[in-house]
Amino acid sequence: IIDDTVVIGGTLWSELDPVYEVLIQAALNDFKAIKKFSLEQYKALYNLELENLKRQIDKFADQKTLILTHHAPTYQTTERWSQSPIKSCFCSSLEDIILDNPQIKAWVFGHCHESDVIHIGQAKVLEHSFGYYNANNQSFKPLHLEI
Numbered sequence: 001i002i003d004d005t006v007v008i009g010g011t012l013w014s015e016l017d018p019v020y021e022v023l024i025q026a027a028l029n030d031f032k033a034i035k036k037f038s039l040e041q042y043k044a045l046y047n048l049e050l051e052n053l054k055r056q057i058d059k060f061a062d063q064k065t066l067i068l069t070h071h072a073p074t075y076q077t078t079e080r081w082s083q084s085p086i087k088s089c090f091c092s093s094l095e096d097i098i099l100d101n102p103q104i105k106a107w108v109f110g111h112c113h114e115s116d117v118i119h120i121g122q123a124k125v126l127e128h129s130f131g132y133y134n135a136n137n138q139s140f141k142p143l144h145l146e147i
Contacts, residue, residue, distance in 0.1 A: 005105075005147060006060040009068035010053065012109075013046040017088035024089045046092075057101050066147055067107040073098065077116040077127040098123050105147035 001007070016024055021039055025031050030042070057065065067073075073094035081087040090111050098104050099121045110129030118125050128143055 001063070004064055006056075006063045006065045006103075007068065008053065008056045008060075008065060010049050010070075011045070012049050012053065012069035012071045012073070012092075013042060014071040014089055015046055015092040016043060017085075020085045020088065024086050027086050028089050030089075050092075050094075054097065057097065057104070061101070061103060063103060064105050064147065065101070065103045066145075067104060069107070069109045070111050072109045072111060072127065073107055074118075074120060074125060076120070077118050077125065079116075095120050098125070106145060108143075108145070 016039070025039055031037055031039075053067070053069075057067075072091040075082070075087065075091045075093060076095075081090055098107065102122055104123045106124040106126065108126045108128055110127070116127040124145075124147070126143070126145070
């Protein structure tokens with residue numbers, strides 16, 4: 001808790017589209033860089049982190065909340081990946097969590113290597129990532145966020 005704001009953070013992985021799991025496993029660097037990392041482990045991590053996130057949101061239901069994750073809680077900000085069959089390895093559809101929990105004032109994420117700001121209900125949803133070394137997001141600027 002910082003001042004009057006609860007900060008909840010984690011990787012959050014994403015909910016993989018089962019139709020494209022084989023393609024995702026071949027394309028996503030995580031499966032190459034993390035030794036013995038499987039689709040089953042990825043999905044288990046997502047489910048575990050989502051349940052933990054929901055538990056924390058419920059625990060602090062009466063307090064202003066900022067959420068920080070690596071993966072995106074929505075597909076709405078990912079124009080770069082909108083037509084890609086591997087888009088589910090970057091994003092999940094968690095808009096209902098945001099809409100059902102008005103204490104969530106902002107959700108900041110990266111992973112998509114873009115910068116964008118949208119609103120879901122009363123929450124600011126910010127895609128804010130620098131990108132890879134030598135292939136950074138050219139529109140990235142440090143961010144001052146007031147909620």
